[in-house]
Amino acid sequence: MQKQLNRILVINPGSTSTKIGVFDNDVQILEKTIRHSTEELADFPAIIDQFQFRKQNILEALDEEGMNVSKLSAVCGRGGLLRPIEGGTYAVNEAMLEDLREGYSGQHASNLGGIIAHEIAEGLNIPAFIVDPVVVDELSPISRISGFSLIERKSIFHALNQKAVARRYAKETGRAYKDLRLIVTHMGGGITVGVHEDGKVVDVNNGLHGDGPFSPERAGTVPAGDLVELCFSGQYYRHEIMKKLVGQGGLVGYLGTNDAVTVEKRIQKGDKEAALIYDAMAYQVAREIGSASAVLKGQVDAIILTGGLAYGKDFVKAISDRISWIADVVVHPGENELQALAEGASRVLDGEEQARIYPNG
Numbered sequence: 503m504q505k506q507l508n509r510i511l512v513i514n515p516g517s518t519s520t521k522i523g524v525f526d527n528d529v530q531i532l533e534k535t536i537r538h539s540t541e542e543l544a545d546f547p548a549i550i551d552q553f554q555f556r557k558q559n560i561l562e563a564l565d566e567e568g569m570n571v572s573k574l575s576a577v578c579g580r581g582g583l584l585r586p587i588e589g590g591t592y593a594v595n596e597a598m599l600e601d602l603r604e605g606y607s608g609q610h611a612s613n614l615g616g617i618i619a620h621e622i623a624e625g626l627n628i629p630a631f632i633v634d635p636v637v638v639d640e641l642s643p644i645s646r647i648s649g650f651s652l653i654e655r656k657s658i659f660h661a662l663n664q665k666a667v668a669r670r671y672a673k674e675t676g677r678a679y680k681d682l683r684l685i686v687t688h689m690g691g692g693i694t695v696g697v698h699e700d701g702k703v704v705d706v707n708n709g710l711h712g713d714g715p716f717s718p719e720r721a722g723t724v725p726a727g728d729l730v731e732l733c734f735s736g737q738y739y740r741h742e743i744m745k746k747l748v749g750q751g752g753l754v755g756y757l758g759t760n761d762a763v764t765v766e767k768r769i770q771k772g773d774k775e776a777a778l779i780y781d782a783m784a785y786q787v788a789r790e791i792g793s794a795s796a797v798l799k800g801q802v803d804a805i806i807l808t809g810g811l812a813y814g815k816d817f818v819k820a821i822s823d824r825i826s827w828i829a830d831v832v833v834h835p836g837e838n839e840l841q842a843l844a845e846g847a848s849r850v851l852d853g854e855e856q857a858r859i860y861p862n863g
């Protein structure tokens with residue numbers, strides 16, 4: 503029997519970009535990346551305030567490409583900072599929208615994925631979904647221990663892309679994902695280093711406002727005592743400190759831009775400060791990968807580098823030079839997120855899987 507045709511709009515709001523795709527079942531017929539500069543995003547006090555701006559960007563991009571939205575069968579967004587949940591495809595419902603609007607586990611652009619998907623789908627009377635949101639939680643009990651009894655480590659990471667590229671690597675090497683021991687490093691606006699063992703991400707840095715390497719727009723791990731002093735210095739409001747950690751941290755804090763391509767150009771023109779900071783980011787990524795390899799007791803099948811920063815050849819080399827002794831380094835620049843979103847929605851539309859109901863799965 504012939505498979506029915508489902509046209510799916512997928513929406514991936516990241517901290518530095520909004521990426522969209524249109525798929526006929528799992529065949530991509532449109533892809534567009536809309537980049538957002540630091541200055542452009544500085545106009546919005548909170549993530550939720552970017553809703554109209556990002557939605558308008560998406561509708562204009564579809565219009566420019568001559569895409570008739572009335573032909574869509576479903577809309578699928580990258581899911582955001584919900585309660586910790588299992589991976590899979592979830593139908594967008596009221597409980598989810600409430601948590602996304604509030605930012606139950608924090609503020610990140612992916613909170614807008616489900617909200618915008620719902621808004622577009624509702625107008626067309628079609629279903630809206632999210633797939634493998636950033637709060638997918640498969641941490642091992644030992645990795646939850648932070649060392650400070652009042653605070654537990656959290657799983658907030660690029661779950662969608664980490665799982666997608668890990669499965670792709672498994673397919674390419676003819677092995678089952680659950681049999682592989684991988685370190686997957688997603689390097690986008692945020693950077694997360696996940697330890698994949700037995701088909702689960704058993705350890706990962708909280709890439710939003712937790713720990714790990716600094717990134718184009720995030721501070722990553724900072725010296726705790728000094729941070730406490732700064733918080734109580736009377737110099738800053740809470741939201742100002744948060745902004746310095748997420749949004750205006752990392753490259754933005756040091757160099758005023760979230761754009762690694764701009765940083766590379768500055769380095770080529772002889773900017774020594776830019777060279778030091780960019781190399782420090784590579785150094786911190788390598789150090790995190792080294793620590794992830796200890797979780798796997800050094801038995802690592804591959805280290806995968808992915809995300810937008812993996813396009814930067816010098817950046818990848820600076821990391822690889824420090825970690826290639828651990829295992830093979832495989833580079834997948836960009837991400838498989840749009841495809842993964844479309845496949846997640848297709849599985850439900852084709853009846854292969856039932857949509858999970860938030861928050862209980």
Ligand SMILES: Nc1ncnc2c1ncn2[C@@H]1O[C@H](COP(=O)(O)OP(=O)(O)O)[C@@H](O)[C@H]1O
Pocket residue numbers: 515516517518519520689690691692718760761762763764809810811812813814815836837
């Ligand atoms: N060709 C490239 N070379 C180096 N860095 C790149 C390239 N393309 C994109 N980047 C950088 O990747 C980062 C964004 O990665 P991306 O995965 O798109 O992030 P997000 O999904 O969080 O918006 C930005 O700093 C961007 O400048």
Ligand SMILES: CCCC(=O)OP(=O)(O)O
Pocket residue numbers: 515516517518610636658659660689690691692693709710
């Ligand atoms: C919140 C973790 C995921 C993340 O950092 O995504 P971006 O790199 O797209 O900001």
